Amino acid sequence: MDEFKVTPWEVSGKVDYNKLIERFGTKKIDQALLERMRRLTKDLHPYLTRQVFFSHRDLDVVLKKYEDGEKFFLYTGRGPSGGMHMGHLVPLMFTKWLQEKFKVDLYIQITDDEKFLMRDLSLEETHRLAYDNIADIIALGFDPKRTHIFVNTEYAKTLYKIAIKVARNITTSTNKAVFGFTDSSNMGISFFPAMQMAPCFLPKELGKGDMQCLVPAAIDQDDYWRPARDVAAKMGCPKPAQIHSKFFPSLLGMDAKMSSSDPRSSIFLTDTPEEVKKKVMRYAFSGGRDTVEEQRKLGADLEKDISYQWMRFFEEDDRKLKRIGDDYSSGKMLTGEIKTILADRLNAFLKSHQKARGKAKGRTEKFMLRD
């Protein structure tokens, strides 16, 4: 029996990422690949050196082609089921870095259809949430010249044409096995994976040639890309490549489930400084000791401490992060102190993000693809 489970619709147990690489048949991003990337990008994003992005499929192929002068494109997405939280930014911030370093096109799919088909939301609500989320995405500073965002129901003419080409090559039984559908699933959500795979082949449909696709996403999304890789040859395109991240932990603990319905588990991008401070202070799971005395003597368990783990995602400065880790694990720093550091870091980020978000709303049209 496996002690953990990772599928696009369920993550449970304590995830062993090395085992996951074996189980999924992906490849580790090793030192050689990192050095190869550094030669092209000059520096490495902390998510690479810290192994947040740790696994891949065909990233080496993508880099080889790039070295030979052939561009790739990036594709990522967002399901608009509610407001966005800090964890949602992880793949997006990394994608932005990739885009800047490689100067490539990026397509961002907003799956309002998926959320309509899976949740008790109207199309009006998913549409409103889509544009709410798009403001957060644009606020990260993507280049409007190279970044193309589309909401599925607004771009369905283009997507449906690609999706039926994909779908023709995938049987219902494969679809059920890969995505966990049953005969009780509605007949719309069973088609949705074809809509999610379609952008892997979008530039070709747009007359931009058969560029290879690179998808940065959490590793639980990997299932989606395996059938996409299987049909790629029939679509006249290279197999879409992936670069996989580990999971962003819940505020409530490394193994806790981050749930949008439990506001204690995440920091939303619209939270006020007071809410952020309160959530971090109250709920951030602590790897520190029960008493100040013990903490001074034994130090904190960084692996379990959410404040430290979140700093690994949001503190770019390696030396600063190391100092915090050293001080906290040695007992020099107390839980209250690291929590304050995290809350301040998040609030500094959110202050500028919320300002950028306000401005982003007026700039949406520069990014949108519509039929």
Place this chain on the structure above:
Amino acid sequence: MDEFKVTPWEVSGKVDYNKLIERFGTKKIDQALLERMRRLTKDLHPYLTRQVFFSHRDLDVVLKKYEDGEKFFLYTGRGPSGGMHMGHLVPLMFTKWLQEKFKVDLYIQITDDEKFLMRDLSLEETHRLAYDNIADIIALGFDPKRTHIFVNTEYAKTLYKIAIKVARNITTSTNKAVFGFTDSSNMGISFFPAMQMAPCFLPKELGKGDMQCLVPAAIDQDDYWRPARDVAAKMGCPKPAQIHSKFFPSLLGMDAKMSSSDPRSSIFLTDTPEEVKKKVMRYAFSGGRDTVEEQRKLGADLEKDISYQWMRFFEEDDRKLKRIGDDYSSGKMLTGEIKTILADRLNAFLKSHQKARGKAKGRTEKFMLRD
């Protein structure tokens, strides 16, 4: 055991249309309903008096509303898997009559996606066939002000949005049971029924209110509309009504299967006068006797005679048809003669159709809906 079978994907055995009404739970178009219709339309199409259109669902509801001043709309379609033949015109000619009499909007769906998903055809081919078929449809003389034609891949943005609303309310198991899909079906064709049901609710999406839909089609298509009727309330629309025709017979006999792959079985709209004459003379199944002597003495069996049966579809003049029937069944007329009459009738039709078809190509844009 049933001695005949009628589903959207298979018709076999000798169809008993009265039993079919029972089996499907539809209603017979009886004399009272015909008279009610005649009050509104002044005259009745021969397809009604000859019981070619013989069954319905909610036609009485549609007429009641019409009497009360509330309009309905017509919806029919065509799957572009090849060139069109005479049989394909039957529901279209009747639909045109309904449109003229009731002065209502008509939507015609061209399912290039369906044919792409089910056949070994490229999207380029199904697209070319779509416009080839559209020329034949327009050539029938539809009113461009009230007739709206769309090719699914060109109108998918509008259709997909309706289709997912439909699809959310239909489980995979219902979908399988109704349409005969299995786990070997590709995941695109399993979604297609939602695209075919979507136009039942199209005027609402276009802001034209919740008019009731009336679908004229052969009765084997009835399966499609049962789930559409089931979801109508959730779509905020009345249940789509249907008016069902009997099957147009193959040239090769009443129980023979009309097959596009067997050119002997049908007369194509592009056939030359010589081809038409040759096909009718050689292949039209005869209900006449084996020898001239026997025919003179016993007369022909009109029920089995394809020339007579086809005349029921293409000779509008009741008295002329009756005279032919009387003469042929009494033995006054020989098989060669009725075949000549049919060939001449078809050629007269095709001569003006082919001329109209040439002109139609330049008028396509007046009819098209596109995203």
